[in-house]
Each structure stands twice: as structure tokens, then as C-alpha cells.
Amino acid sequence: MSTDTVAIFDTTLRDGEQSPGASMNTVEKVEIARQLVRLGVDVIEAGFPISSPGDFESVQAIGRAVGDAVVVCGLSRAVPGDIERAAEALSTAKRPRIHTGIGVSESHLRDKLRIGRDEAVERAVAAVKLARTFVDDVEFYAEDAGRAEPAFLYRMVTAAVAAGATVVNIPDTTGYTYPGEFGALIAGLFEHVDGISGVTVSVHCHNDLGMATANALAGVAAGARQVECTINGIGERAGNTSLEEVVMALRQRREYFSADTGVNSREIMRTSRLVSTITGIPVQPNKAVVGANAFAHSSGIHQDGVLKERSTYEIIDPVDVGVGGSAIVLTARSGRHALKHRLEELGYDVPAEEFERIHTAFLELADKKKEVYDEDLEVLVGETERTLNEVFHLAQVHFTSGDPGIPTATVELVTQSGEHIIDSSHGTGPVDAVYKAINRIVNVPNDLTEFSVKAVTRGIDALGEVTIRVTAEDGRVFTGRGAHSDIIVASAKAYTNALNRLLVSVKPTTLEEL
Numbered sequence: 289m290s291t292d293t294v295a296i297f298d299t300t301l302r303d304g305e306q307s308p309g310a311s312m313n314t315v316e317k318v319e320i321a322r323q324l325v326r327l328g329v330d331v332i333e334a335g336f337p338i339s340s341p342g343d344f345e346s347v348q349a350i351g352r353a354v355g356d357a358v359v360v361c362g363l364s365r366a367v368p369g370d371i372e373r374a375a376e377a378l379s380t381a382k383r384p385r386i387h388t389g390i391g392v393s394e395s396h397l398r399d400k401l402r403i404g405r406d407e408a409v410e411r412a413v414a415a416v417k418l419a420r421t422f423v424d425d426v427e428f429y430a431e432d433a434g435r436a437e438p439a440f441l442y443r444m445v446t447a448a449v450a451a452g453a454t455v456v457n458i459p460d461t462t463g464y465t466y467p468g469e470f471g472a473l474i475a476g477l478f479e480h481v482d483g484i485s486g487v488t489v490s491v492h493c494h495n496d497l498g499m500a501t502a503n504a505l506a507g508v509a510a511g512a513r514q515v516e517c518t519i520n521g522i523g524e525r526a527g528n529t530s531l532e533e534v535v536m537a538l539r540q541r542r543e544y545f546s547a548d549t550g551v552n553s554r555e556i557m558r559t560s561r562l563v564s565t566i567t568g569i570p571v572q573p574n575k576a577v578v579g580a581n582a583f584a585h586s587s588g589i590h591q592d593g594v595l596k597e598r599s600t601y602e603i604i605d606p607v608d609v610g611v612g613g614s615a616i617v618l619t620a621r622s623g624r625h626a627l628k629h630r631l632e633e634l635g636y637d638v639p640a641e642e643f644e645r646i647h648t649a650f651l652e653l654a655d656k657k658k659e660v661y662d663e664d665l666e667v668l669v670g671e672t673e674r675t676l677n678e679v680f681h682l683a684q685v686h687f688t689s690g691d692p693g694i695p696t697a698t699v700e701l702v703t704q705s706g707e708h709i710i711d712s713s714h715g716t717g718p719v720d721a722v723y724k725a726i727n728r729i730v731n732v733p734n735d736l737t738e739f740s741v742k743a744v745t746r747g748i749d750a751l752g753e754v755t756i757r758v759t760a761e762d763g764r765v766f767t768g769r770g771a772h773s774d775i776i777v778a779s780a781k782a783y784t785n786a787l788n789r790l791l792v793s794v795k796p797t798t799l800e801e802l
Contacts, residue, residue, distance in 0.1 A: 292547045294538060295330040295514040296531060297490060300563060301346070302333040302363055303528055304518035309738070309757050309765050310567040313793070314346045320519075320563060321350045324358070327559050328552040329531075331359040331514075333387065337377035338370045344377045351381030359425065361385040366415035375422035386419040389429030389457065392436040392444050405440055409447050416451035427455035427490065434460035434493075438473060442480040449483040455490055455514060460503055463496025463526065471506035478511050490514035493529045495521060500529040505537055508547055519563040520571050520578060532556045532577040536604055557610035558635055561666070568755055568767030570742070577609055620654035627665075634662060636669055653751070656773050663744050664751055667771040679704060679791040680730060682784045685777055689718040697721035699780065701729050719779045726780065730787050734758040737765070741775055754782040758790065766790045 301317050304310065312320070317334070324332055334350040335343035351360045360381035364370035366388055378384035390412050391401055397408055412428065419426040428448040433441050445456050458477070460470055474491065477484050491507035491514070493500040504515050521530030535551045542548050560578040564571050573580040627650055631638055638646060649668050654660050680701040687697040698712040699722060711728045715721035723736070738757040743750040752775035756768050768786025772778040 291542060292513060294508055294547045294549050295488065296535065296549050296551055297331040297333065297514050297516040298324050298329040298518065298531060299333040299516055299528065300518040300522065302335050303524060304522040306524045307522045307567070307569060309767060310522060310569055311765060312566055314342065314349050316566045317346045318349050318353045320566060321354055323559050323562050325354050326552070327555040328550050329358060330550065331361050331385065333361040333363060336363040338364060338373040344373065347377035348380045351378060356382035359383045359385050361387050361427065364388045366390040366411045368418060371415060371419050378423065384423045385425040385427055386423050387427040387429060388415045388419050389431055391431040392441050393432035395435060396432045409444055412444060413447050413451040416448050416453050420452040425454050426452060427457055428453040429457040429459055431459055432461040433458045433473065434465040434470065435462065438476055442476060445477060446481045449481065449487055453487060455488045457490040457492050457516065459492035460494060463494035463499060465503055466499060467502045467506035470503040471510040474507045474510035474512050488514050490516055492516035494524065495526040495528065500527070501533045501537065504529040504534055508538070508545055520560055520575070522567065522569055532560065532609065536577050536609065540603055553608050554610045568757065568769060577604070620651065631665060634665060653773065667744050667751055667753060678788050680784060680788060682780055683708065685722060685780045687718045687722055687776055695721045697725045699725045699729070718776050722776060722780045723783050726783055732787060732790060733761050734787070734790060744771060752778045754778040756782045756786055758786045760790055
């Protein structure tokens with residue numbers, strides 16, 4: 289039985305970034321794009337260039353960074369200005385693609401666009417033709433196809449193909465459909481659209497009813513040969529089709545689908561963790577493929593079965609998605625070589641100077657814990673990276689609390705010029721007191737909108753990791769993370785990290801004034 293290749297179109301940097309609080313800067317987007325190249329995706333949707341100068345810059349930077357390794361795609365509406373801006377942003381890409389389209393459901397035509405069907409088709413054709421004057425690779429999306437009348441969808445797609453579209457994207461934009469009907473919709477394209485055999489049919493599904501992956505796979509079974517997805521399934525509302533779920537479903541059931549992808553599945557876990565770290569969106573423990581519990585067994589029956597033969601309860605070998613097997617047990621008695629070896633096994637190529645900082649932090653942590661786990665090491669690496677190029681570095685934090693008593697805190701911050709600034713404050717609790725003391729020094733207006741604490745590893749001596757989000761005066765949201773065995777110190781680190789991210793986004797003249 290022959291096996292077709294399904295292209296993976298990754299939209300983490302466009303649709304995934306639309307998750308509330310998941311905004312990324314250009315440097316972070318380029319870092320993820322490079323990892324997506326290592327993962328082996330076929331297309332990276334780098335952004336929506338007309339939406340903001342930042343998105344425009346990111347599309348250009350990603351085009352330069354990835355070379356000809358992947359197709360770089362820019363989104364646009366069926367509007368000439370959008371398409372021209374996308375073409376300009378994609379000028380740095382070796383393999384550019386413009387992704388343009390229009391709504392096709394009655395809801396979109398009547399309530400959003402307020403146009404008739406004939407005008408919608410005219411706009412779609414004009415958009416595809418204009419895009420083809422800039423690039424040879426044009427993808428057309430029929431927005432909200434899942435709720436569209438099939439006959440009109442086929443008419444629209446027929447017109448887009450005739451106008452020169454090389455890829456047609458059939459999105460279930462609102463996550464409305466179920467696998468049987470979505471698969472039938474895709475199959476209908478091959479029955480009713482002239483020229484469909486000469487283009488790639490793509491599916492883009494949302495997870496509002498928990499059907500995104502199932503619908504995407506139904507589309508593949510019906511003939512689609514591109515799936516649009518995101519790392520960890522992040523995205524608008526309930527998220528998008530999860531890349532890791534689609535890739536592993538096709539690989540594990542290759543004979544069923546007669547299809548596979550070119551993704552290097554061993555890079556999946558590393559990619560998942562990178563996206564989670566940069567966006568500040570944690571992966572739920574029971575998430576398929578990449579969750580912390582995906583390959584964990586607590587039942588005695590399961591443990592017995594897995595110990596005798598792994599496949600009794602695991603259909604995926606953890607190694608195949610980049611999850612390590614047995615780990616070196618690291619304690620305070622472990623030497624430098626053991627630490628360096630384990631970091632390398634985890635995929636970290638740490639320069640000598642950075643290794644010294646990690647080693648110092650490791651010894652401090654190991655003195656407080658019986659055992660240092662892989663998750664602890666990943667946090668330590670992240671902590672050292674977050675302290676590079678800080679505007680303010682948290683040197684010390686002291687606090688008192690109790691009932692009765694007034695929670696108070698004293699903090700010491702060090703500026704980039706080496707100036708040590710100390711201030712104190714009181715608050716309703718120790719975290720409030722610490723944050724008020726930091727605010728007295730940093731003095732940048734912001735609103736704390738989210739605060740969460742979780743244990744990084746098991747045990748009463750686990751590291752506590754704090755994730756916070758602050759909103760600047762202009763409405764932008766910044767995520768900060770910090771980890772420490774004391775959650776008040778972790779809270780101080782997270783807040784300082786968020787404020788540093790806010791400060792470095794400010795224009796240089798404004799930053800100097802601070």
C-alpha cells in the first residue's frame with residue numbers, strides 16, 4: 289500500500305499567538321521558527337503582516353532566518369492593501385506563500401462582510417489573481433467553511449482554483465463540525481470542483497467542541513494533503529488542531545490513513561516545551577503526546593504490564609517524541625561532569641560561562657532537595673537565560689508575615705550599570721508587599737492580571753514556579769516566570785522578569801528616562 293505525504297502547515301506564530309496572553313516578540317518568534325525547521329514542518333505561517341509593524345517585522349525576520357528550508361507564509365484578507373503588505377513582508381523569504389481568502393458561510397457573508405455571494409466570489413478571484421502577481425504559491429482560505437452551504441463552498445473553491453490558487457484551505461473556523469460531516473465536505477470537493485486534483489487541499493480545524501484533531505484526520509482520510517495546526521494545540525478560543533497529535537496519529541496508524549508526514553517526531557517534546565516557555569501557556573498534564581502524564585503509569589496493573597512489555601499500555605514509544613528514558617539521579621554529591629552530561633542528554637549545549645551559573649544554582653538547589661529532577665534542570669536553565677540582559681536584576685528579597693502582624697518586604701535590585709537600589713513596603717500579604725517594594729524602585733505603570741503557582745516536580749521540597757501576567761498602560765500583556773524553593777522569592781523573580789520584558793519593549797528614550 290502506497291503512503292502519501294501530508295504537509296504540516298504550522299500556524300503557531302500566527303493563529304497560535306492569538307491565544308490571550310501569548311503575544312511573542314520578533315526574537316522569540318525567530319527562535320520558535322528555527323525549532324520548527326528542526327522539527328521538519330513544511331510551512332510556517334509567520335504572521336499577519338498588515339495587522340501590526342511587529343507582525344510585519346517578524347515575517348521578514350523569519351524569512352531571512354529559515355532560508356529555503358520551509359515555505360514561509362503570510363496571512364491576508366481579500367483586500368489589496370493586505371496582499372501588497374504581505375508580499376512586501378515576504379520579500380526576504382526564499383519560498384514565499386501568500387495566504388488570502390474570504391468568509392463563505394451565511395453568517396460571515398451577512399453579518400460580518402455584509403455582501404452577497406456573487407460579490408464574495410468576485411473578491412476572492414481578484415485577491416488570488418493579485419497575490420499571483422507577487423508569488424507563485426498562493427493559498428486560498430474559505431473562512432467558516434464548516435458552516436457554509438456545500439454547493440456555494442464548491443463554487444467558491446472552483447473560482448479560486450481557476451484564478452490560480454495552488455492550495456485551498458477548508459477551515460472549520462468555529463469548531464462546529466463533526467468528523468463524519470467534515471470528511472464528507474472534503475470528499476465533496478473532489479467530486480464537485482473542477483481542477484481540484486491539481487492543487488493541495490488543506491484543512492484548518494478549531495477545537496471548540498474538542499473535535500479539531502478528529503476533524504483534521506477525517507479530512508486527511510477524505511483526501512486532504514495539508515493539515516494546519518499549532519504546537520500544543522494553542523490558538524484562538526479553545527485552540528487549534530494539535531500538531532503533535534496529528535503527526536503521531538498518522539505515524540501510528542499509517543496503514544489506516546495511507547499517509548504520513550515528514551516531521552522529525554523526536555523534536556516534538558523540545559518544541560512543545562519551547563513554545564510553552566515563551567508563551568507562558570502551560571501544557572495540561574493529561575495532554576496527549578506532550579503532557580507530563582502522557583507516559584506516566586500510576587495503576588499497579590498498568591505498571592506491571594508496562595514493565596513486562598511497554599506496548600501493553602503504551603502505543604507510542606516515548607523516545608519517538610523526544611521523551612527520555614531512565615535518568616541520572618542528581619544530588620548535591622553529583623559532580624560537574626554528571627550535571628553537564630545530563631544537560632547534554634536533555635538537549636542543552638551550554639557555554640562554559642552559563643554552565644558555571646547553572647552549576648552554582650544547581651548546588652544551591654541540591655542542598656535543599658533530596659533529588660534534582662530533569663524538570664528542575666530545565667527550570668534552572670530557563671532561570672539563567674531570563675537573567676541575561678536584564679534592566680533590573682533581583683539581588684535580594686526579605687519579608688516578614690504573620691497573624692497578627694503587618695506583612696513587610698525589602699528588596700534589592702541591581703541596574704545594568706551596577707547600581708544597587710534598596711526599598712521597602714508593606715502590603716496585604718508577603719507577595720503584595722514584595723511587589724509594592726519592587727514597584728517603588730522600577731516605577732513603571734502596570735496592572736497585575738494573572739498570578740499562578742505550580743510545583744515543578746513531585747515532593748514537599750519541590751521547586752515552586754510562578755507565572756504572572758501584567759498589562760501595560762497601552763494594553764500590551766507581558767508574561768513573567770520565576771522559580772525557587774521559596775514561592776515568595778519565585779514570585780519576586782516572576783514579577784521582575786515581567787517588568788524587564790515590559791521595559792525592554794519601551795522605546796530607548798523612554799527607557800533612559802526611567
